[in-house]
């Protein structure tokens with residue numbers, strides 16, 4: 132196996148709320164290989180967005196990020212803000228779920244690309260302008276030379292998402308953090324955006340962490356998947372094997388809640404009960420109260436994320452007792 | 462926006478008509494008899510009748526109104542009762558000072574409110590924020606004439622840093638003389654602006670597009686100026702437009718405190734002198750100024766916010 136591009140160990144993010152410190156990312160371990168798409172799935176509130184923000188250290192004080200985020204062998208957590216800024220946008224780009232709110236409504240799309248180029252490249256004024264047009268073309272926006280001066284509200288939803296991708300890609304990042312980039316879009320547009328991301332990954336040799344709560348998206352576009360639950364990684368591994376034979380009771384529950392994740396496009400309708408609020412779990416398996424396999428062993432300690440064969444990881448005490456997923460054989 | 466400007470100007474006509482009606486009616490509700498005030502101890506019934514006829518006050522009200530509108534359309538605001546020259550001339554002589562005063566006050570208000578709103582928002586709920594809000598709260602609840610008197614008494618009379626009234630001679634001296642009155646007006650306005658601006662800036666700081674800008678790795682000051690400031694300015698303008706009426710109202714007070722010979726002072730003199738045509742004229746001019754500022758803020762807003770251009 133190649134050395135990972137990004138290697139996260141024990142990532143812990145604490146936010147300050149009225150109720151005091153809340154740990155929303157609770158010891159996450161992840162690897163991203165160069166050029167791969169890692170799916171990050173989990174129910175709403177499981178800490179997917181916070182994990183992405185923590186990688187770029189976009190957590191505002193008094194919120195705190197700790198643990199290790201090894202980016203090409205260099206730990207980002209202790210970096211100074213200025214050093215971190217050279218990585219944000221330049222080496223690691225990020226796109227958000229809702230382009231309508233993530234794009235500044237009063238700046239043209241071109242201006243929002245130029246900002247990035249000014250910060251990270253030595254290009255002159257006209258070269259920057261040319262690059263902005265080229266980027267819009269790259270993400271499939273027609274008549275890019277005209278559209279570059281348009282404002283976000285003049286684009287359709289899908290085109291806005293393409294524009295946001297163009298902005299994030301301006302300085303050729305090696306990793307793109309994509310936070311539910313298709314959730315706000317129509318199904319047909321979702322497909323187009325996913326295809327665009329896969330195409331860009333292939334042509335730009337860029338890795339992607341794709342946050343989604345749609346298992347169909349993972350099956351269709353990801354190489355590897357990490358399942359998040361209550362700010363912790365439940366399971367991690369290559370998509371095929373994980374979907375065929377999940378090694379965490381939560382993953383199994385997720386897969387069973389969708390008739391056939393490879394064809395259906397629907398949000399997760401998981402297992403009875405609701406995920407716990409962050410920080411209320413304590414030293415036990417976070418999924419235990421909703422788990423059909425739960426035993427006393429799940430309640431006594433927080434199950435560690437252990438290495439299994441084929442580079443798979445699981446934090447399930449009963450990982451080898453789970454039934455195979457019904458549609459595994461197909 | 463420029464394409465829509467003629468439309469916007471046309472829209473102002475009914476506004477002006479309405480202003481004219483209101484001014485006409487209000488003036489007739491003022492207590493006192495202008496003829497009696499003019500004549501003072503010489504008021505005989507015959508003299509009173511003569512003056513009333515001269516001013517047209519003996520005609521039916523609706524005739525008076527038509528005459529008023531007719532003259533207005535010709536830019537004729539009547540003759541000042543006390544100065545016996547056209548009201549337009551009286552106003553033209555005193556309007557420039559007020560315009561300069563108001564513009565200076567607006568600039569002071571922005572210079573005070575905008576950066577401090579930013580500082581407060583960036584230190585939300587910390588000591589700096591609480592202190593700033595406290596100070597502006599005091600500013601908000603202090604009557605404007607009292608702020609003016611404090612300025613006058615302390616910076617003017619006590620420390621002799623500034624003149625205590627009038628407008629001096631020449632441009633430099635003029636600005637120097639208008640400094641304190643403009644500052645007084647500006648403080649009053651900034652207290653109003655500051656409160657809403659702080660929450661606006663806090664909102665903008667939390668906006669996802671600011672997060673996205675930060676995720677691009679651009680420098681913090683560029684995030685602040687290019688995104689937060691720019692988007693907060695739109696609200697600032699709206700607030701400014703909404704409060705310009707208060708600003709002009711305060712001008713009347715402040716011009717009197719600082720003996721500034723603008724139209725605010727003129728209005729007060731005219732009211733006490735029962736100079737109806739002048740009261741009418743000044744009120745009209747003030748109302749038109751408010752409408753024009755509305756228009757200007759509208760134009761500036763749509764220049765700053767492309768969404769308004771459809």
Ligand SMILES: Nc1ncnc2c1ncn2[C@@H]1O[C@H](COP(=O)(O)OP(=O)(O)O)[C@@H](O)[C@H]1O
Pocket residue numbers: 146147148153155173174175176177178179180181182408409
């Ligand atoms: N600004 C915030 N303050 C306090 N808690 C937050 C804040 N943002 C998110 N959280 C909490 O952090 C947890 C993880 O949130 P998030 O990463 O957004 O979840 P996801 O993206 O998986 O839906 C949630 O429980 C959420 O309630």
Ligand SMILES: [Mg+2]
Pocket residue numbers: 179180181310311
């Ligand atoms: Mg999220």
